[in-house]
Amino acid sequence: MKTRREFIKTTAAAAAFSILPSSVFSSQASKLRLGFIGVGFRGQGHLGLALRRDDVEVVALCDVQQRMMDMALARVTKAGKSKPQVILDGPYGYRKMLENKDIDAVIISTPWEWHTVMCLDAMNAKKYVGCEVITGMTIEECWELVHTSERTGMPLMMLENVCYRRDVMAVMNMVRQGVFGELIHLQGGYQHDLREVKFNDGKDPLGPGAEFGEKAFSEAQWRTHHSVNRNGDLYPTHGIGPVAMMININRGNRFTRLSSYATKARGLHNYIAKTGGENHPNARVNFRLGDVVTTMIQTANGETVLLQHDTNLPRPYSLGFRVQGTNGIWMDVNKSIYIEGQSKEEHRWEEAQAWLDKYDHPLWKKYGSDASGAGHGGMDWFVFNAFVQAAKLKIQTPQDVYDAVTWSAITPLSEDSIERGGESVEFPDFTGGQWMYRKNNFAVDDTY
Amino acid sequence: MKTRREFIKTTAAAAAFSILPSSVFSSQASKLRLGFIGVGFRGQGHLGLALRRDDVEVVALCDVQQRMMDMALARVTKAGKSKPQVILDGPYGYRKMLENKDIDAVIISTPWEWHTVMCLDAMNAKKYVGCEVITGMTIEECWELVHTSERTGMPLMMLENVCYRRDVMAVMNMVRQGVFGELIHLQGGYQHDLREVKFNDGKDPLGPGAEFGEKAFSEAQWRTHHSVNRNGDLYPTHGIGPVAMMININRGNRFTRLSSYATKARGLHNYIAKTGGENHPNARVNFRLGDVVTTMIQTANGETVLLQHDTNLPRPYSLGFRVQGTNGIWMDVNKSIYIEGQSKEEHRWEEAQAWLDKYDHPLWKKYGSDASGAGHGGMDWFVFNAFVQAAKLKIQTPQDVYDAVTWSAITPLSEDSIERGGESVEFPDFTGGQWMYRKNNFAVDDTY
Numbered sequence: 066m067k068t069r070r071e072f073i074k075t076t077a078a079a080a081a082f083s084i085l086p087s088s089v090f091s092s093q094a095s096k097l098r099l100g101f102i103g104v105g106f107r108g109q110g111h112l113g114l115a116l117r118r119d120d121v122e123v124v125a126l127c128d129v130q131q132r133m134m135d136m137a138l139a140r141v142t143k144a145g146k147s148k149p150q151v152i153l154d155g156p157y158g159y160r161k162m163l164e165n166k167d168i169d170a171v172i173i174s175t176p177w178e179w180h181t182v183m184c185l186d187a188m189n190a191k192k193y194v195g196c197e198v199i200t201g202m203t204i205e206e207c208w209e210l211v212h213t214s215e216r217t218g219m220p221l222m223m224l225e226n227v228c229y230r231r232d233v234m235a236v237m238n239m240v241r242q243g244v245f246g247e248l249i250h251l252q253g254g255y256q257h258d259l260r261e262v263k264f265n266d267g268k269d270p271l272g273p274g275a276e277f278g279e280k281a282f283s284e285a286q287w288r289t290h291h292s293v294n295r296n297g298d299l300y301p302t303h304g305i306g307p308v309a310m311m312i313n314i315n316r317g318n319r320f321t322r323l324s325s326y327a328t329k330a331r332g333l334h335n336y337i338a339k340t341g342g343e344n345h346p347n348a349r350v351n352f353r354l355g356d357v358v359t360t361m362i363q364t365a366n367g368e369t370v371l372l373q374h375d376t377n378l379p380r381p382y383s384l385g386f387r388v389q390g391t392n393g394i395w396m397d398v399n400k401s402i403y404i405e406g407q408s409k410e411e412h413r414w415e416e417a418q419a420w421l422d423k424y425d426h427p428l429w430k431k432y433g434s435d436a437s438g439a440g441h442g443g444m445d446w447f448v449f450n451a452f453v454q455a456a457k458l459k460i461q462t463p464q465d466v467y468d469a470v471t472w473s474a475i476t477p478l479s480e481d482s483i484e485r486g487g488e489s490v491e492f493p494d495f496t497g498g499q500w501m502y503r504k505n506n507f508a509v510d511d512t513y
Numbered sequence: 514m515k516t517r518r519e520f521i522k523t524t525a526a527a528a529a530f531s532i533l534p535s536s537v538f539s540s541q542a543s544k545l546r547l548g549f550i551g552v553g554f555r556g557q558g559h560l561g562l563a564l565r566r567d568d569v570e571v572v573a574l575c576d577v578q579q580r581m582m583d584m585a586l587a588r589v590t591k592a593g594k595s596k597p598q599v600i601l602d603g604p605y606g607y608r609k610m611l612e613n614k615d616i617d618a619v620i621i622s623t624p625w626e627w628h629t630v631m632c633l634d635a636m637n638a639k640k641y642v643g644c645e646v647i648t649g650m651t652i653e654e655c656w657e658l659v660h661t662s663e664r665t666g667m668p669l670m671m672l673e674n675v676c677y678r679r680d681v682m683a684v685m686n687m688v689r690q691g692v693f694g695e696l697i698h699l700q701g702g703y704q705h706d707l708r709e710v711k712f713n714d715g716k717d718p719l720g721p722g723a724e725f726g727e728k729a730f731s732e733a734q735w736r737t738h739h740s741v742n743r744n745g746d747l748y749p750t751h752g753i754g755p756v757a758m759m760i761n762i763n764r765g766n767r768f769t770r771l772s773s774y775a776t777k778a779r780g781l782h783n784y785i786a787k788t789g790g791e792n793h794p795n796a797r798v799n800f801r802l803g804d805v806v807t808t809m810i811q812t813a814n815g816e817t818v819l820l821q822h823d824t825n826l827p828r829p830y831s832l833g834f835r836v837q838g839t840n841g842i843w844m845d846v847n848k849s850i851y852i853e854g855q856s857k858e859e860h861r862w863e864e865a866q867a868w869l870d871k872y873d874h875p876l877w878k879k880y881g882s883d884a885s886g887a888g889h890g891g892m893d894w895f896v897f898n899a900f901v902q903a904a905k906l907k908i909q910t911p912q913d914v915y916d917a918v919t920w921s922a923i924t925p926l927s928e929d930s931i932e933r934g935g936e937s938v939e940f941p942d943f944t945g946g947q948w949m950y951r952k953n954n955f956a957v958d959d960t961y
Contacts, residue, residue: 246783247779249776249777249779249780249804249805249826250776250804250805250807250823258860322934322935324772324774324809324935324937326772326809326810326811326817327817328697328698328815328816328817329697329814329815329816331695331697331839332697332839335694335839355817356697356698356839357697357698357817357837359698359809359817359819361772361774361807361809361935362774363774363935366777367776367777368776368777369774369775369776369803369805369807371807371819375698375837378697378837378838378839378842379839379840379841379842379851379852379853380837380841380842380851380860381842381849381851381860381861381862382860389805389823389826389828390826391779391780391783391804391826391827392827393827393828394826394827394828394829396846398844398846398847399846399847401829403827403828403829404827405827412706412827412828412829412830413829414829486770486937487770487772487809487811487937488936488937489772489934489935489936
């Protein structure tokens with residue numbers, strides 16, 4: 066155990082480690098013993114993936130609500146697995162789970178404001194940490210996560226699933242094979258009508274309804290408070306994660322500064338008035354979150370990234386990806402691509418699908434059938450698998466603590482920029498200069 | 514004549530005038546006597562529209578190049594019209610044309626850096642001015658245009674044709690009828706691979722070629738210098754004009770601030786190297802213009818506008834429009850729309866065409882056949898017609914001097930923001946507070 070721990074420390078510090086193919090470690094790779102902090106709907110999604118696997122043992126479940134724990138335990142029973150340790154002991158009950166020496170790693174799926182303290186406690190307890198998105202709500206929290214991971218040698222992987230979306234991985238594959246030439250400008254975002262997530266009737270997890278907070282159920286119990294109190298890009302990681310990997314952020318490149326503008330706030334009030342009436346108490350709530358928040362980011366290597374956050378208005382779902390280089394451009398909203406000299410007609414979009422098929426990532430070729438039926442079109446399987454494989458092998462996770470905090474830091478930085486009238490704000494270098502030396506080892510082959 | 518002049522002065526000053534239906538003035542509306550300053554390819558386009566009309570007399574043509582003048586005169590002859598006065602007397606030859614008392618109005622189609630001085634001279638000579646896009650390359654020039662138009666009482670119309678694009682006008686019609694609810698966020702831009710406009714072989718106006726400046730022909734003679742020397746959104750008006758009209762800029766709303774980020778510059782050098790070789794002298798030119806420039810604009814009424822300038826890379830043409838309100842969203846890149854409660858499927862894009870047909874603007878319904886065959890899908894006909902109608906009636910133009918400079922000012926403001934690391938810069942109020950009182954009278958009916 067000591068040598069493994071040493072190995073982690075060394076590789077984490079060197080920050081330019083290689084991911085070894087799993088075959089090398091297969092003899093050492095026993096079952097991963099997992100604990101779950103938070104088994105709401107998102108935690109249950111991860112739990113479901115764990116229960117499908119023979120190389121994962123579900124050791125303990127922790128939550129603050131009986132209803133969710135009952136649903137989670139029913140999943141365990143249905144899967145025919147043995148009953149795990151159950152902790153239902155208030156918000157800090159998870160600390161009891163962390164005392165369990167039989168747990169190698171934890172999966173955290175709790176409200177955003179609990180992520181940092183749980184990650185810190187878990188790393189200090191020498192657990193591998195897989196945490197749902199948004200790891201660090203302030204720059205100070207981001208730094209504390211970095212310092213704690215570096216001090217303890219324990220990896221923190223933010224479980225950013227969109228990095229594993231099939232089209233996104235195919236495009237990353239194309240980027241790496243030079244199809245787009247030198248990358249110039251990229252876009253992503255989170256454009257998702259969340260009104261039925263932010264409000265419900267207290268019974269169903271998805272609306273319609275006008276309640277949030279204590280009278281609501283599931284995410285509306287906590288997520289909506291962020292829309293009441295904060296104005297910024299509150300959910301940047303799905304858009305920025307894939308883009309960051311394509312331009313080697315923290316791995317030869319870094320974000321240098323950012324500027325955000327926000328619109329007025331109308332959508333959430335309108336939705337309450339529609340579902341609960343103008344006299345509903347929540348119709349008097351003053352939401353600070355602008356309906357559309359736009360963020361521009363500059364990189365050290367001269368690319369720009371445009372991020373859009375748009376969750377309060379009626380609209381079709383779109384992460385709004387665009388990858389543009391000196392040879393051509395891909396966009397997901399029109400499912401189209403143009404590559405100079407290769408696309409059939411000059412200056413004309415062509416359907417992207419044939420390109421996406423041709424450049425299908427080795428991981429999807431290998432594991433596409435395993436992933437089928439898993440959440441969010443299969444990408445949940447890949448991000449969970451990557452965490453499990455790295456934790457089993459006791460090596461660094463493919464998305465690491467620097468990724469986690471760099472992507473999450475966009476929220477407080479955008480809040481700061483908006484507060485200051487759209488001023489450009491400096492982006493911290495969480496790698497402490499190591500970005501110049503670190504190599505991009507995310508999904509470089511079909512290992513995980 | 515005096516009363517008419519007084520009328521213009523009064524209405525321009527009141528800034529809340531009504532456009533009177535042409536029938537009211539039809540008895541007064543004689544032929545408009547037009548002079549053309551600049552008869553390069555763009556000026557010839559306008560000339561062609563003038564020659565098609567019975568209510569316009571082409572009185573004089575002015576240019577600095579014999580080749581262009583010959584082409585223009587050939588058009589006149591072919592149209593069976595009488596030969597106009599011809600001025601070929603260097604860059605300031607147009608001043609002789611302005612001395613001609615038989616000219617009511619001028620159309621300016623010259624390099625950007627000549628627009629301001631020509632507009633100023635023409636207004637001071639008491640001519641109506643229709644000027645090609647970009648009226649004011651600096652904030653000082655913009656102010657001078659405003660002050661001169663106010664002092665002389667002569668309207669300046671920047672001939673922004675995209676305000677008349679059929680789909681754009683249909684969407685504006687939808688906006689005005691409340692289909693989108695309250696507008697929240699809008700996008701536009703100029704995403705057009707101009708490499709074959711910026712470079713050619715000195716013979717053909719469109720590339721391929723590696724020459725610009727003196728060895729080149731047509732726009733590459735001058736336009737490319739702006740890419741060498743300036744970094745900003747160099748061509749904002751096609752994207753911002755339609756958007757500005759939809760959110761009533763200078764007519765109840767105004768732009769308050771702006772922030773721009775630019776990428777590195779790669780596309781133009783790469784194109785020279787490809788067409789002229791790495792040893793071509795122009796391969797050593799250091800282009801300042803970033804390949805993609807992104808600009809965010811904030812409005813007094815709380816909307817945001819996103820503008821994109823992207824002219825140096827291989828890509829399909831797209832002005833990138835997006836109009837989003839509390840009820841739904843339209844985008845042109847995927848030709849799609851979503852209106853809550855009306856679109857067939859919830860949360861799903863539907864093709865926009867049926868909506869565009871249903872809300873076809875009265876102007877297009879009335880004049881669509883007249884416009885057919887005119888440049889840029891017919892919209893050139895409408896912008897030229899609007900200028901002619903207003904000038905004939907001696908009333909304010911539907912796009913006025915405040916529009917002209919507000920849209921053009923984005924270029925110097927974006928240059929300033931980029932120079933200062935993406936800082937937010939204040940947007941001047943060129944109306945001097947009148948934006949609070951002015952009404953939007955752009956294309957409110959089928960008059961022009």
